[in-house]
Amino acid sequence: MSAKLEAIDLSVLQKFQELFKQNWPKYCQEFYCLDNFIEFLKKQPEIKNLQLYTLSTKQARDEGLFVIVDRYQLFAGSLNNTNGLLETALDLLDWSKGLKCSSIPSRHIEALDKVVAAKKLNLVFRDPTDLFYMKAEEALQLKVEPPAGFVLKSLSVEDAPLVNEEWPNHHLGSLYFIERQILLCVSVGLYNVDTQELVAWCIRLQGGYLGALQVKDSQKRRGFGSLVTREISYRLASQGHDVMALVGHSNAPSAGMFRKLGFQVIDQCLWLRTEPTEGDFVWPEGE
Structure with a gap:
């Protein structure tokens, strides 16, 4: 049976977050992304327009694979970037309204690019950024x-x-x-x-x-x-x-400031936005 997207809850996010502590700070992007959404859900359990997914396979759960759609922003992560599972999860998402793929770690960019190409999605932007980090x-x-x-x-x-x-x-x-x-x-x-x-x-x-x-x-x-x-x-x-910041490659003043403060570049992350495939992008007023 083929894998399907499976909704998850706060308790699963907490289990997944523990997995990303290993080989620190290799998975700090995933760890702190989950940290924020865990805290959000603790404070506001009924956040509107927030969907949390993994794949319906044991391997996906063992590797902490998650896809979060927060309104129109997409966050994704996994311990593994070589088995195609994250690509499968991204492929199963509904891209019809357009998604802003936010701070995607460099090791997952290939999976995202493959899905965008396979679905023939048009891009609003595709911006690489440097990950500045400080303990x-x-x-x-x-x-x-x-x-x-x-x-x-x-x-x-x-x-x-x-x-x-x-x-x-x-x-x-x-x-x-x-x-x-x-x-x-x-x-x-x-x-x-x-x-x-x-x-x-x-x-x-x-x-x-x-x-x-x-x-x-x-x-x-x-x-x-x-x-x-x-x-x-x-x-x-x-x-x-620990503290993280993302700076675009063309933003020399900000990059210089973070370096002067003692931050170090440890990775790159991608921001990518797709155009809707059906009509114009709309969003409910006040949301």
């Missing part, structure tokens, strides 16, 4: 004090419209995404004490990476990007987490 014990040394007149604190949901508007990657449905990440993940904002203006920020994304790192144009070249990166890295390390 928790090193990130604990990044603690920094804000400059006079400013304060560092977690973002609030009220900040989401500004964060979304300033984010170069904002898109249909991204305001909801930013709101959810602020509610469920570690975040840092730098605020002017007198005016309470938010001038720089960073949020942990679903895949476990630092993201949405932004400084207001009027406040650039003051080191604020590095400041919020140091603070959010310290906060994650204080919870026992």
Whole structure:
């Protein structure tokens, strides 16, 4: 009998996550992706538009094979990238509405590319990124004090419209995404004490990476990007987490900042978005 997609729950994600601790940090992408979704489900067990799958074979479960479709974003991982099982799982997904394949580890890119080619899917983009990594014990040394007149604190949901508007990657449905990440993940904002203006920020994304790192144009070249990166890295390390960030190959300033802080490139990840095969991309308002 051929393998089928099989829905899984929180308890299975927790079992899978344990598998990715081996040969650290080889599988840190999968480990922290699952870590975030596990925490999401603990806080909001009924998250809308979230599907969790593995294949209906013992081997797939033994290898922690997972495919997560979070609204229109796809995350995938497995201990094994040579047996074709992940390719099978991706092939069984519904691609008709288009999917944003997010932070796919380099060892799984071939499987994704084969499915995209076999289904003759058109691409909106295909962007490789470098995986910058720092151990928790090193990130604990990044603690920094804000400059006079400013304060560092977690973002609030009220900040989401500004964060979304300033984010170069904002898109249909991204305001909801930013709101959810602020509610469920570690975040840092730098605020002017007198005016309470938010001038720089960073949020942990679903895949476990630092993201949405932004400084207001009027406040650039003051080191604020590095400041919020140091603070959010310290906060994650204080919870026992190593720190990861993804930087596009053309983004030399961000790559330089992470290297200066002591991050090292240990892998590459791919971001790939497919066009819908039926009509235009749509998403319910407010979701």
